[in-house]
Amino acid sequence: MRGETPERCLLVGVDLRSGATGAEAAFEYTAEESLQELAELAEGAGAEVLGATTQTREKADAATLVGSGKVDELKAWAAETGADFVLFDQPLSPSQQRNLERLFDCRVLDRTQLILDIFARHARTREGKLQVELAQLSYLLPRLTGRGAAMSRLGGGIGTRGPGETKLETDRRRIGRRIDKLEADLEKVRATRELQRKKRTAVPLSTVALAGYTNAGKSTLFNALTDSVVLADKKMFATLDPTIRVLELPSRRRVLLSDTVGFIRNLPTTLVKAFRATLEEVVEASLILHVVDAASPHRREQMREVDRLLTELGAHEKPQILVLNKADLLGPEAAEAVLEAERTAGGRAAVAAISAREQSGLDELKRLIEQCVPADPLAVCRFRFPHDRGDLLSFLYQNARVMEREDGADAVEVVAEATESVRRRLEAYTETPA
Numbered sequence: 001m002r003g004e005t006p007e008r009c010l011l012v013g014v015d016l017r018s019g020a021t022g023a024e025a026a027f028e029y030t031a032e033e034s035l036q037e038l039a040e041l042a043e044g045a046g047a048e049v050l051g052a053t054t055q056t057r058e059k060a061d062a063a064t065l066v067g068s069g070k071v072d073e074l075k076a077w078a079a080e081t082g083a084d085f086v087l088f089d090q091p092l093s094p095s096q097q098r099n100l101e102r103l104f105d106c107r108v109l110d111r112t113q114l115i116l117d118i119f120a121r122h123a124r125t126r127e128g129k130l131q132v133e134l135a136q137l138s139y140l141l142p143r144l145t146g147r148g149a150a151m152s153r154l155g156g157g158i159g160t161r162g163p164g165e166t167k168l169e170t171d172r173r174r175i176g177r178r179i180d181k182l183e184a185d186l187e188k189v190r191a192t193r194e195l196q197r198k199k200r201t202a203v204p205l206s207t208v209a210l211a212g213y214t215n216a217g218k219s220t221l222f223n224a225l226t227d228s229v230v231l232a233d234k235k236m237f238a239t240l241d242p243t244i245r246v247l248e249l250p251s252r253r254r255v256l257l258s259d260t261v262g263f264i265r266n267l268p269t270t271l272v273k274a275f276r277a278t279l280e281e282v283v284e285a286s287l288i289l290h291v292v293d294a295a296s297p298h299r300r301e302q303m304r305e306v307d308r309l310l311t312e313l314g315a316h317e318k319p320q321i322l323v324l325n326k327a328d329l330l331g332p333e334a335a336e337a338v339l340e341a342e343r344t345a346g347g348r349a350a351v352a353a354i355s356a357r358e359q360s361g362l363d364e365l366k367r368l369i370e371q372c373v374p375a376d377p378l379a380v381c382r383f384r385f386p387h388d389r390g391d392l393l394s395f396l397y398q399n400a401r402v403m404e405r406e407d408g409a410d411a412v413e414v415v416a417e418a419t420e421s422v423r424r425r426l427e428a429y430t431e432t433p434a
Contacts, residue, residue, distance in 0.1 A: 007084040009042055009109075010077060011035050011052035014065055014090050031056070031089075033298070037265070038089045038111060040215075045118050050081045064103070065096050071103055078104050085109055091266075094143040112139060112268040119271065127189050134182040135270040141175055193280065205399075206373045207256045208247065209282040211310065212291035213302040214262030217325040221291055221356035222259040225366070244281075249370040250363070252401060253419075258285065263309045265302075272312065283315045287349075287373050289365075294324035294338050294353065319349040321368055328355035376419035382431045383414045392429060396422070 015031040031054040039049045055070050064071050065088065078086055085107035086100070092110040100108040109117075116136050123129045210218045222228060226245040247257040258281045272279070282288060290306060292299055303322075310316045322342055327335040339353040350368040354361030380403065385393050393412060396402065400418035413431075423430060 006046055006048040008048045008050050008082065009085050009087045010050055010074065010081065010083045011038055011042065012066065012074065012086060012088045013038070013052070013054040014060065014088070015054055015056040016058075016060060016090070034089055034265075038087065038114075041111070041114055041118065042087060045114060045121065047084075047087075050083055051077070053077075060090070063096065063099050065090060065092060065100075071100070075104050078106055087111075087114060097143060111266060112270075115264070115268055115271065127186075130182055130185055130189065131271075131275050134179065134186065135268065135273075135275075137175055137179050137182070138270040138273075139268065141172070141179075144172065144175075190276075190280070205246070205254055205256045206286040206376075207244075207258055207281070207284060208287045208289060208369060208373065209258045209260065209285035210289050210291055211260070211282050211306060211315075212262060212289075212323075213293065213306055214264045216262065216291045216293045216302070217356050218262060218291045219259055221289075221323065221325060221354070222257060224356045224359050224362060226257055247366075247369075249366050251370060253370060253376075254399070255286075255369065255373055258282075263306050265305050267309065272309070276313075279313055282310070282318075283313055285315075285318060287369065288315065288318045288320045289323050289369075290320045290348070291323045291325050293326050294335065295326045295329035299338075319372055321365070321372055322348045322351045323365065324351065324353040325356050327353040328358050328360065376421055378417050378419055379423065380415065380417045381423055383416065383426055383429050384431050385412045385414070385429055387411065389429075392426060396426065 013031040013035045032052075035052045035054065039052065042049050053070075053074070055066050057067065061067055066074070074086060077083075083106060086104055086109070088108070088110045090110065091112055092100070092108070097108050097110070116132070116139060119128075119132045120136065123132045210222060212218050222243070222245070225247050228243075228245050243259045244256050246254050248254050260279065260281050261275060288310070290303070292303055296302060307316065310318075324335070324338060324342065327338070330338060335353050339351060342348070342351045349372045352361060352365045352368055354365055356362075383396060385396075387410075393414070396414060396416055396418070399422050400416040402414055402416045404415035406413045418426075
């Protein structure tokens with residue numbers, strides 16, 4: 001963005017549905033509806049949308065994606081409105097992007113580049129910034145030839161956040177070396193995350209991961225369940241870095257709840273690869289809460305897209321609770337109908353209708369989580385701790401239900417109801433079953 005003035009853009013969608021197959025054909029957005037989602041993304045990046053247009057074609061034009069008549073129309077429209085950039089909903093090849101920028105005399109972006117810009121805007125931690133930069137460079141590398149002068153002339157703004165393209169073009173080998181360095185750094189991040197997960201397994205708590213389409217209300221639900229204050233913004237991709245908190249269930253059993261990045265249709269492959277270290281929190285979870293905007297007219301399509309990405313990550317066989325969030329926006333009868341329809345559809349461990357914003361339905365959701373997370377058998381045992389092992393006593397209080405305690409001259413004796421994993425951890429200090 002330049003100063004305080006929002007950049008202005010025009011949106012362009014191309015309906016190539018006649019050639020769509022597989023997952024693309026199953027995703028039943030019209031071109032106009034897809035542009036509405038693109039407009040939300042653009043506004044999330046701080047842009048002002050001046051207007052939108054679509055074109056239906058049998059196949060994409062190899063040089064400009066749209067036809068020559070549409071190119072002339074867009075060129076005149078961009079000049080008339082003073083648009084800072086033209087944003088295409090479909091992926092543009094490097095040559096298409098260069099050709100269109102030359103013809104329009106302004107920046108041309110596609111959906112992928114916009115999403116990368118939003119991720120760059122929201123990255124806060126070193127890990128998040130590394131992942132975004134890797135995705136940006138992987139996207140930019142094939143697009144550098146012949147663009148240095150053009151990008152220098154056009155200046156900064158949305159789509160140019162991150163690496164400076166003029167410098168990048170002068171030394172492609174440097175980009176390659178930087179990508180290698182980022183991949184090595186992220187490998188260290190993965191190793192660190194794996195170590196953190198192993199440390200968490202020493203604490204006998206199962207992990208429950210939130211997953212869902214962007215803006216489904218995952219962070220609002222995370223806050224409501226854990227009494228946390230994680231950023232819950234209506235803007236898309238407000239959450240990039242995984243956050244983990246303890247969630248106490250009705251029986252006082254505790255689990256770890258993880259919130260992470262939202263999914264979206266046509267999420268750039270470079271981002272999925274770059275954010276794998278973050279998304280592995282979902283892969284390693286014992287249970288996935290698949291959060292859905294129950295009030296969205298594209299609920300089923302968004303669910304399919306999330307399921308597709310979970311399959312790509314290797315997490316599709318994890319037990320899932322389908323969480324129909326924003327049920328308050330539907331009204332009681334409509335919410336019940338949606339709930340019954342999803343229960344009938346099957347394929348999930350359980351289904352719950354809630355409102356994270358209104359904090360309704362959360363007790364039932366917690367009950368379902370307890371029901372679906374693999375059980376850790378409970379037993380009442382007597383423990384004996386030396387006075388200098390206050391750390392173990394604290395661990396027991398945090399992870400078991402203490403029933404009796406006696407502070408003796410030589411040791412502290414405690415009777416507690418504990419899970420099997422807690423009992424294994426404290427095996428050396430366990431006397432006999434109480």
